[in-house]
Amino acid sequence: MKLSILAFAAHPDDVELSCSGTLAKHISMGDKVGIIDLTQGELGTRGSAELRALEAEKASKILGIHCRENLGMPDGFFQNTPENQLAIIQRIRYYRPDLVLCNAIRDRHPDHGKGSQLVSEACFYSGLSKIESSWNGEKQTAWRPKAVYHYIQDRYIHPDFIVDISTFIDKKMDSILAYSSQFYDPNSAEPKTPISSLQFIEGIKNRAMECGRIIGVEYGEAFTCERIAGVENLHSLR
Numbered sequence: 001m002k003l004s005i006l007a008f009a010a011h012p013d014d015v016e017l018s019c020s021g022t023l024a025k026h027i028s029m030g031d032k033v034g035i036i037d038l039t040q041g042e043l044g045t046r047g048s049a050e051l052r053a054l055e056a057e058k059a060s061k062i063l064g065i066h067c068r069e070n071l072g073m074p075d076g077f078f079q080n081t082p083e084n085q086l087a088i089i090q091r092i093r094y095y096r097p098d099l100v101l102c103n104a105i106r107d108r109h110p111d112h113g114k115g116s117q118l119v120s121e122a123c124f125y126s127g128l129s130k131i132e133s134s135w136n137g138e139k140q141t142a143w144r145p146k147a148v149y150h151y152i153q154d155r156y157i158h159p160d161f162i163v164d165i166s167t168f169i170d171k172k173m174d175s176i177l178a179y180s181s182q183f184y185d186p187n188s189a190e191p192k193t194p195i196s197s198l199q200f201i202e203g204i205k206n207r208a209m210e211c212g213r214i215i216g217v218e219y220g221e222a223f224t225c226e227r228i229a230g231v232e233n234l235h236s237l238r
Contacts (some may be wrong), residue, residue, distance in 0.1 A: 001067060004031035006097035006145075008088070010115035011041040011075065012056040013179045017204060018151035019101055020063055021165030021172040022221050027064045028168075034067040035060065036091055038115055039075040046190040047181030059178035062171060067095075076111060080118045088122035090133050093140040100145045104153040105224060112153055120226065123148050149223045159222035161229060162211050164238075166218040169208060176204065 005026055009015045015023070015035050023033050037056065040049035047055075053070065060068045071087055078084060092100070102119040103112040125131055127144025134140055152159060165172060177183060181190065184198045194200065211220035215238045231237055 001032065001034075001095060003034045003066070003095045003097040005033045005099045005101065006092070006095050007033070007035045007101040008103070008115065008119045009035065009037050010078075010103050010109070010111040011039055011044075012037045012052045012070070013041070013059075013176070013182060014103060014112070014153065015101075015151075016059050016063075016172070016175040016179070018104075018153050019221050019223070020059075020175045021168040021208070021219065022101075022163045022223075023065070024063050024168040024171045024175075025163065025165055027066075032066045033064075034069075034095055034097070035065055036068070036088075037070045038073045038078060038118075039111070040070055040072060041075055043075040044182065045193050046188075046196065047179075051181050052179065055179040055181060059175040062175045062178055078111070078114065078118075080114065080121065084118060085122045085125060086133060088119060089126045089131065090135055090140065092123060092126040092145065093133060093143045094135050096143045098146050100148045101223075102148065102150055104155070104157060105150050106155065106157070108154040116150055120148050120150075147229075148226050150226075152222045152224065157222075157224055159211070160225040162215045162220040162222045164212065164215065164217040164219075165208065165221050166212060169205070169219040172208070173201070173205060176201070 007015045041052050042049040103116040105116050106113045129142040184201045208219040211222045212218045
């Protein structure tokens with residue numbers, strides 16, 4: 001399946017929290033979009049890997065995602081190894097995305113920065129024809145995405161651009177709340193965590209509101225670039 005956008009995440013729910021409004025918007029534009037989670041998030045205080053897999057499936061249906069995989073790397077302990085690089089290269093060459101989104105370049109959770117670097121490097125190596133890979137027994141050809149963009153997560157990073165998601169904020173919030181084991185659920189008997197409060201959910205929406213305010217819209221999602229982004233002309237800038 002040829003994808004327009006492939007979003008990578010260290011954990012299930014990273015994408016929903018950070019760039020699901022952007023993905024929903026592009027899906028509405030006719031783009032094919034996929035998500036690949038590196039780990040099952042099994043070290044999370046609440047829930048389990050099995051439950052989070054079901055929640056990821058529910059969130060994907062809310063957003064209209066065309067495909068989603070989980071690579072099963074060890075939560076908290078995955079590293080930037082040749083084996084993990086190759087697993088990502090295989091997916092990039094299979095899905096052939098024009099654009100890749102991945103974790104914040106640095107963040108409170110160490111996995112986010114690790115995941116960011118792992119995916120970014122794999123995107124480059126995927127374009128080298130002398131690196132061999134195969135899928136279902138067939139040799140793959142080199143493919144490098146046109147650009148890699150990093151969504152912003154817990155810690156503030158000055159954005160390079162912001163996407164207007166004003167008409168998709170409800171879908172974004174619904175996809176986040178699909179992870180009922182992780183986020184606010186007044187009926188949950190799970191232990192409280194910093195992300196399980198109502199204030200955390202309100203903070204996610206408030207951040208989207210602040211991003212929107214910066215560019216003169218209601219809600220937005222912020223990203224950083226690995227290289228300077230170009231525009232068609234001055235009129236295309238907000």
